[in-house]
Amino acid sequence: MVVPPTPRTLQVARTLWLFSFVAGFAVLVGSFLTRDSHLERLRSVVDEMAPGGDADALTTASGIVFWGSMGAMLLVVLLEAAALAILNGRQGWIRWLMIPLLLVHVGAVVVAEAFLVPEGAAGSYVWLLWGAQMLMAFVGLVLLFMPASNAWLSSRKQA
Numbered sequence: 001m002v003v004p005p006t007p008r009t010l011q012v013a014r015t016l017w018l019f020s021f022v023a024g025f026a027v028l029v030g031s032f033l034t035r036d037s038h039l040e041r042l043r044s045v046v047d048e049m050a051p052g053g054d055a056d057a058l059t060t061a062s063g064i065v066f067w068g069s070m071g072a073m074l075l076v077v078l079l080e081a082a083a084l085a086i087l088n089g090r091q092g093w094i095r096w097l098m099i100p101l102l103l104v105h106v107g108a109v110v111v112a113e114a115f116l117v118p119e120g121a122a123g124s125y126v127w128l129l130w131g132a133q134m135l136m137a138f139v140g141l142v143l144l145f146m147p148a149s150n151a152w153l154s155s156r157k158q159a
Contacts, residue, residue, distance in 0.1 A: 004155050007148035016140035017084050023133035024077045027126055028070060031116045038066055042115060069112040076105045080137070087144070092153035095144045102137055109134065 031038060042062035047053060053061075080101055086094040109130050117123045143149065 004152060007146075007152050009143045009146040010149045010152055013140040013143035013149065014084065014088070016136040016143070017080070020133045020136040020140065021077055021081055023129045023136070024073065027116070027129050027133075028073060028077075030122075030126070031070060034118060034122075035066065037118065038116065039063065041119070042066055065115050069115040072108050073112050073116070076101070076108050080105065087153075090153055090155075092150070095141070095153075098141055098144070102134075102141055105137070106134060 039059075039062050042065055043058050046058050046061045046065070080098070083094050083098050083101060087098075113127075113130075117126045
């Protein structure tokens with residue numbers, strides 16, 4: 001049984017997905033390192049939404065929002081990484097699952113932006129990284145459906 005060489009489109013797609021993961025992790029690491037400022041900002045947001053609340057309740061609510069957003073973003077990136085690992089095993093069906101997964105990722109970014117994007121110039125860097133992440137993932141997904149990628153993935157069935 002001869003395994004055909006991996007086509008260039010698939011190699012580029014993998015690389016784009018990996019760089020996409022790096023951009024996503026960079027946002028998460030940056031948010032983690034600046035968590036105190038995020039939590040303080042979220043405390044004031046929660047206090048504006050429900051004025052006169054207990055201080056402990058404000059702290060708990062802001063923590064839940066912040067850590068929930070971080071967890072959701074991490075979960076989506078890890079699911080995408082698992083899907084890419086399955087694809088590397090020449091399982092072509094996973095490409096179809098990556099489409100809704102990327103849409104869920106976009107939705108998670110839209111929700112998390114309210115909680116993880118800092119104010120000021122630092123927020124533009126977060127948006128730049130998220131934009132790059134989404135663009136690389138989308139282009140990588142398109143490349144997974146190119147004819148050369150299809151041929152490589154379907155050659156597993158013929159072997």
